[in-house]
Amino acid sequence: MVRPTMEDVALRAGVSRALVSLVMRGSPKVSEMRRTAVLKAAEELGYSPHAMARSLASRTSTVLGVMVSDLHNAFFAEVVDGIDEVARDQGFDIIINTGGRSPARERRALESLLSFRPAGLILLSPVVPATAIGKAAEQLPIVLVARSSRVSTVDTVNDDGETGARLAVDHLVSLGHTRIAHLDGGEGTQAGPRRRGYVAAMEAHGLVPQVVSSEYTDAAGARAIRGLIADDALPTAILSCNDFNAVGAISALEDAGLRVPQDVSVVGYDNTSLAALRHVSLTTIDQPRAEFGRLAADALLQRVREERTEPVRHLLNPSLVVRSTTAPPATSRRSSGSLFLSTAGGDSAGSGGRTADFKAKSPERRSRDQ
Amino acid sequence: MVRPTMEDVALRAGVSRALVSLVMRGSPKVSEMRRTAVLKAAEELGYSPHAMARSLASRTSTVLGVMVSDLHNAFFAEVVDGIDEVARDQGFDIIINTGGRSPARERRALESLLSFRPAGLILLSPVVPATAIGKAAEQLPIVLVARSSRVSTVDTVNDDGETGARLAVDHLVSLGHTRIAHLDGGEGTQAGPRRRGYVAAMEAHGLVPQVVSSEYTDAAGARAIRGLIADDALPTAILSCNDFNAVGAISALEDAGLRVPQDVSVVGYDNTSLAALRHVSLTTIDQPRAEFGRLAADALLQRVREERTEPVRHLLNPSLVVRSTTAPPATSRRSSGSLFLSTAGGDSAGSGGRTADFKAKSPERRSRDQ
DNA sequence: TTGTAAGCGTTATCAC
């Protein structure tokens, strides 16, 4: 259970430790004879370099830390793929840690990552306060993905949430919807642009925004819908803060006996692999996830190499992906529209009134895909 | 950009480095006065301990390495939750790396993890050859999750795949299916028990097993189905090697104009959160994922503390979760059953023959849930 | 081309 050290290899190969070090790092100034001898000894001993000792001695690191706020969300897996691709390419390793969307746990994950003294850190949609990030940024280069920052030493990679939300609203309005609610992403800084874009787009169309507080999870999406139904304030269309939230919303709608998109249209955000599944087939806003990862890694490595000191703010253009969860509002719905226009609710007719006949007339959901 | 060291803290607090070390490790034998002074200096400097230097000096590690074979699969996220819970509880940190199900990349991820000299390693469904694992096991304690091993220094946590597969087959047979194919997990050692359980259960029912080569991804599931359709060898029920594969299979079936479960029943394996989504609503085999993680971390920490040298082989009982992707085989199907019983295929009538009438008679899918 | 020696930031073992 005790790993061999460079000393062991040197002894066995009959050379000095320094020579072994040179060989391990592929230095050209080692005779072929010694090199093979060292390599052979290392092989026989099962030696592999001690990254920590190496980093300690060289005062450099070839490790990039990645903090994934939520491992359950496939969105981040694709970003990590992009990061990993670039990092590997440039001879860097990555270590991942997760905070499970809990600020306390994330803080600890961050501390843990930092304790390894990586060359830099990429934070995927962190939930810790900006001050914590600012403090960390004093110690090493940091790139934020899916979260904005004003700190000039921090680079950011985001999608243009305002544009994305506008795309979604425009799509729903063009289908004929006038009552469109937004299930808000809450505290996440990413939620701000989306909310603003939603509000602006609604107002641009002369419609009344309806922002419902929610979170980036399916459970939260379901909860928000149940709340809307209880308050009798359910609109004909929903713009969720992300795909998870949207899928939760759809579940809750179906639990309540409502059909998507016949009774209520739902738009997600992120276009995760989840959304592309035929049985979800979610209309959503696509973000170039792997590209996020690549750009983040590129930006970080530029900082690591001190090739740049000015902050970069990547703002990637999202795009609308129309699938099967959006359709024109039901005509039966429209005829009783006045009932639904009261934001206060209180009239219990809101979520009732659907008939079997109505369902039968609805278009097949899957026929809308592709 | 230069992180403060213990020396800096000592200087600022007017004490020796050793005293700072004692304070940082929470030693009781430090006067309250000095302790607060040191803590204050550390806070002001933004000091945090250097894990690598600490581990190097103490010849111990409080880090557990976790290799996740596929970050896209939510199954592993839940296992990681379980690991993290136990690890945090016992004062250990975890670092994660991923191999993206590519043996080469996974090997590199393993090397990277090893280079940090963690106290132990948990491998979640690794795809590297057993010899690579055996070699690593000579250097530190290793626990395998969702993959078996005969190495006596390696602990394993698995579900009882034979039982799980049998549960699925029994369920399908009880619904009236006689032609049930298994989309096989390929090389993964986890696939073996499931395949064996499937074959044994089929034979126990006097049915002919049909094992189709596939993999643990949705793309592979879809590919397998397309192959079956092309070969005209599509059965009335499918047992996938995991949920992802099942969802891919369902997509391909729907792409081909077939309906699930009316035309073909599909059973997944793992009961990931994906399966629970209403729009997937996948009948599947549940594994206690977080429990996997907890047991794995417990086993690993026992080895780390040298409390045990005998290998442990956890074999957890899976259970059947019936949702909406399984139903009795269609009667129209059965009447033309002879067409489907030829494994060779060649008769192109296989995937045709469904009518609007047939669809209309099918039960509402969601009505089967709960 | 190879070896020597001085760190890197920490812990651990002693004395004081």
Next chain:
DNA sequence: GTGATAACGCTTACAA
């Protein structure tokens, strides 16, 4: 309680 001092495994001038 507190403070030197020697490791830990490695890199890196600098010498040879």
